[in-house]
Amino acid sequence: MKKTVFIFFAIILVQSCASHKYENPHIEIVTKVGDIEIELYQKQAPKTVAAFLSYIDSGLYNSSSFYRVLNNDNQASDASKSELIQGGIWQINPDKLATLKGIPHESTARTGIRHLNGTISLAREAPGTASSEFFICVGNQPGYDSGGVNNPDKLGYAAFGRVVKGMDVVLQIYNMNERNQSFTPPVPIYEIKRL
Numbered sequence: 001m002k003k004t005v006f007i008f009f010a011i012i013l014v015q016s017c018a019s020h021k022y023e024n025p026h027i028e029i030v031t032k033v034g035d036i037e038i039e040l041y042q043k044q045a046p047k048t049v050a051a052f053l054s055y056i057d058s059g060l061y062n063s064s065s066f067y068r069v070l071n072n073d074n075q076a077s078d079a080s081k082s083e084l085i086q087g088g089i090w091q092i093n094p095d096k097l098a099t100l101k102g103i104p105h106e107s108t109a110r111t112g113i114r115h116l117n118g119t120i121s122l123a124r125e126a127p128g129t130a131s132s133e134f135f136i137c138v139g140n141q142p143g144y145d146s147g148g149v150n151n152p153d154k155l156g157y158a159a160f161g162r163v164v165k166g167m168d169v170v171l172q173i174y175n176m177n178e179r180n181q182s183f184t185p186p187v188p189i190y191e192i193k194r195l
Helices: 002-018 046-058 094-099 167-174
Strands: 026-031 035-040 064-070 084-088 119-122 134-137 158-165 182-194
Touching: 026 046, 035 046, 035 167, 046 158, 046 182, 064 167, 084 167, 158 167
Parallel strands: none
Antiparallel strands: 026 035, 026 182, 035 158, 064 084, 064 182, 084 134, 119 134, 119 158
8 A cells, every 4th residue: 555655646747847837938839841949938928928929829820830041141231131030820810810819019128128139029109019929039139128229119029038049940940931921931930839
């Protein structure tokens, strides 16, 4: 009997040690090229993280893609340069994208999350229009912070997390074939899941 109880508790202890426990949520972007693990900063950007996780939980990103890249060679010479890869459902499900409600804008001035190498952020037009489309910074991109030069309204973009594993995958995607800022072909995202 004592041996059985000991084995039972040993199994529970091993299982609890093996499970992932994070202070912040972690997600994994599973791509054709490899996996990218990202830590989401829910305390600093609660509305953005909650919306992003709800999209993940609904399976919205299943069979989506990285479809856009900005690099030093594909931007106008007189523009403020930036480097990133952008993904989401825009190419595979634009009708669904059009139905998504905009997320209230959580600027970097409020959150304190800067657009540094590996930062994930929401793409947008006007503040409050961001939804499912996101980008990952390649190198530091201060022009996307509040007050930065990469958006005419100077309100920046809503950064909400950072790559913690798989930045080599981000760089591999960044260096794939592109034409006029579009990957040719787009890089498949098989799924995005919680860890």
